[in-house]
Structures are given as C-alpha cells and as structure tokens.
Amino acid sequence: MLSQESLQQIDREIAKYPPDQKQSAAMAALRIAQVEKGWLPNELIEFVARYLGMAPIAAFEVASFYNMYDLEPVGRHKITVCTNLPCALSGGVHAADYIKHKLGIDFNETTPDGKFTLKEGECMGACGDAPVLLVNNHHMCSWMTTEKIDQMLAELDKK
Amino acid sequence: MILAGCDGDRTWRLQDYVARGGYSALKKIVADKVAQDAIIAELKTSVLRGRGGAGFPTGLKWSFMPRSFPGDKYLACNSDEGEPGTFKDRDILRYNPHSVIEGMAIAAYAMGAARGYNYIHGEIFEVYARFEEALAEAREAGLIGQNILGSDFSFELFAHHGYGAYICGEETALLESIEGKKGQPRFKPPFPASYGLYGKPTTINNTETFASVPFIMNMGGEAFLNLGKPNNGGMKLFSVSGHVNRPGNYEIPLGTPFAELLEMAGGMRGGRKIKAVIPGGSSSPVVPGSTMMDCTMDYDSISKAGSMLGSGAVIVMDETTCMVKALERLSYFYFEESCGQCTPCREGTGWLYRVVHRIEHGLGRPDDLDLLNSVTTNIMGRTICALGDAASMPVQSFVKHFGSEFEYHIENKKCLVPPEVQYAGSQIYVSPSC
Numbered sequence: 001m002l003s004q005e006s007l008q009q010i011d012r013e014i015a016k017y018p019p020d021q022k023q024s025a026a027m028a029a030l031r032i033a034q035v036e037k038g039w040l041p042n043e044l045i046e047f048v049a050r051y052l053g054m055a056p057i058a059a060f061e062v063a064s065f066y067n068m069y070d071l072e073p074v075g076r077h078k079i080t081v082c083t084n085l086p087c088a089l090s091g092g093v094h095a096a097d098y099i100k101h102k103l104g105i106d107f108n109e110t111t112p113d114g115k116f117t118l119k120e121g122e123c124m125g126a127c128g129d130a131p132v133l134l135v136n137n138h139h140m141c142s143w144m145t146t147e148k149i150d151q152m153l154a155e156l157d158k159k
Numbered sequence: 160m161i162l163a164g165c166d167g168d169r170t171w172r173l174q175d176y177v178a179r180g181g182y183s184a185l186k187k188i189v190a191d192k193v194a195q196d197a198i199i200a201e202l203k204t205s206v207l208r209g210r211g212g213a214g215f216p217t218g219l220k221w222s223f224m225p226r227s228f229p230g231d232k233y234l235a236c237n238s239d240e241g242e243p244g245t246f247k248d249r250d251i252l253r254y255n256p257h258s259v260i261e262g263m264a265i266a267a268y269a270m271g272a273a274r275g276y277n278y279i280h281g282e283i284f285e286v287y288a289r290f291e292e293a294l295a296e297a298r299e300a301g302l303i304g305q306n307i308l309g310s311d312f313s314f315e316l317f318a319h320h321g322y323g324a325y326i327c328g329e330e331t332a333l334l335e336s337i338e339g340k341k342g343q344p345r346f347k348p349p350f351p352a353s354y355g356l357y358g359k360p361t362t363i364n365n366t367e368t369f370a371s372v373p374f375i376m377n378m379g380g381e382a383f384l385n386l387g388k389p390n391n392g393g394m395k396l397f398s399v400s401g402h403v404n405r406p407g408n409y410e411i412p413l414g415t416p417f418a419e420l421l422e423m424a425g426g427m428r429g430g431r432k433i434k435a436v437i438p439g440g441s442s443s444p445v446v447p448g449s450t451m452m453d454c455t456m457d458y459d460s461i462s463k464a465g466s467m468l469g470s471g472a473v474i475v476m477d478e479t480t481c482m483v484k485a486l487e488r489l490s491y492f493y494f495e496e497s498c499g500q501c502t503p504c505r506e507g508t509g510w511l512y513r514v515v516h517r518i519e520h521g522l523g524r525p526d527d528l529d530l531l532n533s534v535t536t537n538i539m540g541r542t543i544c545a546l547g548d549a550a551s552m553p554v555q556s557f558v559k560h561f562g563s564e565f566e567y568h569i570e571n572k573k574c575l576v577p578p579e580v581q582y583a584g585s586q587i588y589v590s591p592s593c
Contacts, residue, residue, distance in 0.1 A: 016276075016317040018231075021357060023339035027322055054339070065341040065498075068281050068323035084243045085441065085488045086400035086474050091587030122325065122492055123441075124282035125240040125249050127400040127472070128407045131587055138284035143589040 001047045006036045010051065023054045026062050030069055035138075039070040067122075068137050075110040075117035077156045080134040083120055086127035095131035095144050096120065102153060115157065160386075160394040161370045162410050165254040171289065173296040176257035182302055184376035185261050188268060189310045195226060198269040202372070204380030206392035211237055211328070211365030212440060212469040214458050217372075223352040224270040224362050233361040234267050234275035235337065236369055239321050239328040241280055243441035243492060244472030247396040248366035250408050252279065253286045255370065256293035260316060262369030264303055265376060267314040270362055274315045277366075278333050281321040290318050325496035329544045330363040332498065343500045344544035365470075367396055387413035391457035395468075399424040401475040402431065405590045413457040420456055420473065428588060431477040435560070439469025441489050442549030444556030448476075466556070479584025481576045482561040483568050486553060487512070487519045493550030504547035507538040511554055518565060521572035528558055528565055 002010075013028035029048045034040050040063050049059035063069045070078070081096040096118075100106055103116050110117040126132045129142030141152060164179045165171070176182065188198065203218030224232065236259060240248040251259060263275050279287040294316060297303045305313045319337050321327050327336045331345035334356045355361020371393060375383045384392040391413040397420055400406045404425025411420060417436070427433055433448030438456075444466040446454070454460045461468045476485060494512040499505045511534055514527055524530075535551035542548070558565055567575045574581065 016319070018274075018357065021338070024319075024337055026339035027336070028320060031320065031322060052339075058340070061341050062339065066281065066322035066324045083488070084492055085485055086244045086472075088488060088585060089401040089474070089476065089480070090406065090589075091585060093585065094587050121282070122323075122495060123241045123243040123245075125246050125280050126283070127244055127246050127474075128398060129246070129593075130400065130406070134282060137281075140283065140285060143593045145587055145589055 001044065002033055002036055006032050007051075010048075014052070022052045023058070026052055026054065026059055027066065030059065030063050034069060038076075039073050076115050077159070078117045078119060078134075078136050080119040080121040080137070082122070082124050082126075082130070082132050084123045084127075086123075087130040087132060090130035092131045095133070095146075095149065098146050098149055099133075099153075102149070116153075160374050160410060161251055161255055161258055161367065161396065162408070167254060171254055171256055171293065173257055173293070173300060176255065176261075180377065181257050181373070182261055184373040185264050185268075185302065186308060188265060188376065189308045189312055192310075195269045195271070198265065198376070201380040202375060205375045205383040206380075206387075206390060207368065207371055207375060207383065208392070208458060209365055210367035210371070210395065210470070212242065212442070212467075214468060217364060217368055220352075220364070221266065221270055221362060223350070224272075225353065225360050226271045228271075228360050231274065231357070231359045232270065232272040233356040233359055234263055234270070234272045235330075235333060235356060235361060235363040236263055236275065236277040236366055237328060237330060237333055237363055238277055238279045238366045239333060240366070240470075241282075241325040241328055242470055242472060243489065244398060244400055244437060244474040245440050245470040246398045246400070247408050247471065249280070249283050249286055251366050251370050251396070252283075252290055256290050257297065258370040258373060259290075259366055260293060260297050260303060262372035263316055264307065264314050265372050266362065266364070266369060267316075268312055272362070273313055274317075276317050276319045276337055276356075278319045278321060278327065278337060281323040284320065287318055287320045294318060324498075325492075326498045326544075326546060329546065332544070333363065334361065341498070343498045344546075346543050388455075388457060391459060395456070395471050397456060397471045397473055399473045399475065401473075402428045402433075402477040402480070402584070403475050404428050405592060407590075411456065414455050414460075417451050417454045417456055417473075421475070424475075425590070427475070427477055429477075431479065431584070433475065434478045434480055435476045435482065437466075437472075437474040437476075437553075438464075439467045440472040441474070441492065442545075442552060443467040443469045444552045445482075445560060446556075447560050477584060479576060479580050481519075481574045481581050482557055482564045483515065483519045483574065484581070486557040487515045489553050490515045490550065493546065497546060497550070501542040501544075501547065503538045503541045504550065507534050507547065508550045510534045511550060515554070518568050519574075521568070523565075523569035523572075525569060527569060528562065531558060 017024035332342040
C-alpha cells in the first residue's frame with residue numbers, strides 16, 4: 001500500500017523509540033503515508049496501524065486529533081493561512097481574503113480543477129513573519145504580500 | 160546570548176556553534192566529571208525560570224528527578240510552540256540548534272537520563288528537518304550517543320514532529336503525543352518526575368530553557384542572575400508582534416523597560432497610539448497600553464500589572480483595534496484547540512466564543528457580560544490542565560479593561576472603532592527590513 005521508500009522512512013522513525021514502543025512512530029508514519037498518498041483514507045490508516053502493531057482505532061484517534069492530517073481528499077496544493085490575532089494585526093485576514101478572491105473559493109473549499117484547497121490555520125508559531133501561510137503542510141511562506149501571493153500561486157499552478 | 164553572533168540561516172551548523180564557544184560547557188563537565196549536584200546548584204544560583212510560560216525555577220525542577228531510580232529516565236524538550244504571539248523557539252532551533260542539543264546533554268548528565276526527545280511544533284517542518292541534521296552532526300562528533308566524548312556517559316537524543324495540536328504544549332499531553340496517542344493531558348499527580356514518558360521519570364523543559372543552560376555553565380550562575388534582576392535571572396527572548404514597525408525576536412535582560420523593547424521593535428506602526436498589550440502570549444491577561452508603558456519586562460513587574468510574562472510573547476495593539484473582535488479571534492482559537500477531555504473546557508470554550516461572537520456581530524444581550532463572567536468562573540480551576548484557565552483569562556481581562564467597548568457593542572449593535580479604521584489598521588504589513 002505504501003512505497004518501499006515510505007516504509008523505509010517509517011522504519012527510521014520506529015528506530016527512534018524503545019523497541020516495545022512502536023506506536024510512538026504513529027504520528028510520523030501517518031505523516032509519511034499522507035505525503036505519499038495526498039490524504040488518509042481509512043484503509044491507509046488501518047495499514048499504518050497494522051504496520052506498527054497497534055489497534056486501527058488508536059491510529060484513527062491520532063489521525064483525527066491532529067489537524068494537519070487530511071481525512072478527506074484535498075487539492076494538489078493545500079494552502080493554510082494563519083488568521084489568529086497576531087497575524088490578523090499584520091494583515092493575515094486580508095491575505096486570506098486576497099487568496100479567496102484570486103482562487104474563487106472560500107475556506108475548506110477546493111478549486112474545480114482540483115489544484116488548490118484553502119484552509120484557515122491556527123497559530124503556526126511564526127507571528128513575526130505575518131502574513132504567514134503553509135503550502136502542503138511542510139513549506140512555510142513568510143511575509144506574504146499580495147505580490148508574493150501572486151508569485152506563489154503562479155509557481156504552484158505550474159506544478 | 161542564545162542568538163548572539165548568529166547570522167540567520169548561515170551559521171547554524173556544528174562548526175559555527177563551536178567557533179562561538181559551543182560545546183565547551185559539555186566538554187568540561189564530562190572531562191572534569193563534575194558532580195550532578197554541582198550543576199543543579201549552579202542552575203539554582205542562576206534563578207533561571209522556565210521559559211515556556213510557567214516560569215518555574217529550572218534548578219528546582221531538575222532536583223525533583225529521582226536520580227537514584229535504577230530504570231530508564233527521560234528528558235523531553237518542549238518545542239511545540241503554538242501559543243499565539245510566540246515565535247522564539249523556532250528561531251532558536253533554526254539559528255542555533257546546537258545550543259538546545261548541548262543544553263539537553265548537560266541536563267541528561269545532571270539527571271542521569273539516557274534518552275531524550277525534542278517535540279517540535281507541527282507547522283515548522285523545515286525547522287524539524289534542520290534539527291534532524293544538527294542531531295546527525297552532533298552524533299557524528301560524539302557529542303550525543305553512546306560514550307559521549309569517550310566517557311561512560313551516554314545520551315540518545317531524537318526529534319519528534321508534532322502535527323497540529325496546540326494542547327501538546329501542555330507537558331503531559333506532549334508525553335501522550337510522543338507515545339503515539341491523542342494529546343490529552345494527564346491528571347496530576349503523579350507528576351512527570353515520577354511518572355512521565357512510558358511511565359518513567361521524565362523532566363520536560365522549554366527550548367529556550369535548555370538553550371540557556373550551556374551559557375549558565377560557562378559564565379556561572381551568579382553572572383547569569385546579574386544579567387537580569389533579583390528573582391528574574393538572565394536574558395530572555397521576547398517575540399514582539401502586532402502593530403509595531405519591526406516585529407521580531409529581541410533578546411534582552413529581564414527587567415528591561417517595556418518602552419525600550421517597543422523602541423527596539425521600531426515603535427508603533429504609523430506613529431499610532433498604543434491601546435493594549437498582551438505581554439506573555441495569548442493566554443496572559445491583556446494590559447492597557449498606558450499601564451504597560453510603566454512596566455519592566457520581567458516576571459515580577461508584569462505580575463504586578465495583573466498579567467504574566469508567560470512565554471515572552473508581546474502582542475501590541477494600537478487604537479485601530481476593536482477589542483471585541485480581538486477577543487473573538489482568541490476565543491475561537493481556544494474553542495478550536497480544546498482537547499475535549501474536560502466538560503467545563505470543552506463546553507465552556509464554545510460558550511465563550513459564541514457569546515463574544517454574537518456581541519461582535521451586533522446580537523449581544525444585556526446580560527452577556529455577566530454570562531461571560533459566569534462561564535469563566537465555572538471553567539477556571541475545574542479542568543485537568545491549564546487550557547481552560549488560558550481561555551478564560553483573556554475574556555476576563557478584556558472585559559475588565561475594555562468593558563465599555565463591549566457595552567457599546569451590545570447597546571449600539573456596532574463597533575466603537577469605525578470599521579474603516581479597523582480595516583486600515585489591519586492591512587498587510589511587512590517591515591521593509593524583511
């Protein structure tokens with residue numbers, strides 16, 4: 001269900017923990033699985049659970065508790081904008097509005113071509129970089145003026 | 160101190176840290192076989208207080224660890240920085256990761272822990288990846304791992320990546336999360352020092368706390384204390400955000416006047432008037448700007464002003480800010496991030512958000528302020544962890560200091576601050592130096 005490369009990555013995570021604590025690698029394993037498949041359908045969560053020797057429900061609890069896991073399909077590029085107070089004071093909400101306008105979608109929606117999903121994020125611990133957003137969970141973009149947003153969307157559109 | 164001599168993304172590697180004097184403290188401790196008690200005594204002298212928010216004396220915390228316990232003992236570093244306004248640990252980890260690694264190795268030596276984890280906030284994956292690289296460098300150089308620097312001291316250190324849950328900054332939720340579970344806080348006691356990770360004695364400290372340790376060992380506890388002021392030892396990183404000209408991290412001695420910090424951050428944006436400051440992260444009570452201008456940045460002074468130094472996250476708001484709207488956003492955050500375990504917090508944070516939301520949207524009722532007060536008093540002190548209190552303190556303090564704005568909203572169904580003024584004040588702003 002997962003590539004050899006992903007399984008090797010998961011094995012490296014398992015090795016960080018005591019031999020009888022494989023479940024500790026659940027968060028990392030779900031992240032790696034999501035990176036490969038784009039989102040986490042139930043079968044994938046079950047696969048990860050079995051790989052780690054834990055109950056599927058326990059893995060599902062983890063997947064549903066932490067908000068960066070996607071339990072439903074998302075567009076090819078998921079953009080998460082922080083609108084929390086410190087960011088909002090420096091334009092976080094305006095940046096989000098600008099992206100909504102450009103893509104023609106609201107939060108929690110995906111463009112009809114399946115390229116972009118927009119999410120509202122909570123504090124990313126980078127308030128000094130406001131407006132700040134995440135691309136596909138792992139790439140942080142700082143100081144997002146409208147010009148930089150235009151540039152970012154144009155680059156992502158090509159991928 | 161921690162960020163001194165660092166040049167952004169260019170100087171985070173092992174060789175750069177060593178050139179700045181890094182790992183000299185660890186090397187000396189291992190070579191001289193310094194007694195564990197002596198390290199803890201030095202920390203107590205330094206009056207280093209936990210930099211994550213609670214301000215608990217680090218030396219005292221370390222002394223709680225049962226060093227003679229024969230089995231496994233663990234260390235955990237809390238880099239799950241997600242308190243709105245706080246962004247200091249991210250800079251420490253990306254610009255000086257080895258200071259954290261050295262601090263943790265010294266802590267492991269002092270407490271007899273053989274294994275440690277650094278729990279890194281989910282949204283900063285790139286920083287997590289860099290920390291993994293730094294760990295590999297340290298392992299390669301024999302600074303962590305088996306038989307450190309040829310001694311009989313061994314300490315294995317790993318990074319654990321979070322995936323988006325504010326609550327995991329609570330120390331027992333963080334442990335649950337490392338165990339591969341939902342991050343729901345544990346009931347205390349037992350405290351982590353007796354029942355921590357995998358049920359073993361564990362000490363958890365904040366990133367900045369660990370990063371301060373090598374500097375304290377090098378300069379001595381007394382000298383560190385004297386950098387700050389009595390009972391408030393040392394330097395501290397302050398994350399300044401909001402309506403200032405240069406948002407960013409500023410590492411200054413504890414006891415520095417707030418006015419000086421504000422000046423370092425470039426002063427108020429557009430020369431506008433300061434209205435309010437949240438001095439220690441979103442969970443700390445808001446303080447009117449005029450009161451704040453008379454404060455110094457240390458635990459005692461901020462506490463006297465009715466708030467908390469917390470994590471050192473200073474959110475500055477100017478006169479264009481609607482305080483009801485500001486509180487609405489914060490209340491939504493706590494509602495969203497409550498883990499759902501305790502009823503008063505799970506239900507109460509929803510009530511707080513919905514009531515503030517309806518006031519902001521012109522649907523407030525005359526007794527809503529009493530209702531908010533009643534909900535907060537029914538949350539506070541009735542939950543397993545501090546998130547419930549953290550959600551309540553902003554509400555109480557916003558209503559206390561800016562009650563007239565809330566009343567105006569309820570009576571007139573609109574903001575006291577005109578919408579166009581708010582709109583102009585919250586435009587996208589990026590400092591020219593970025």
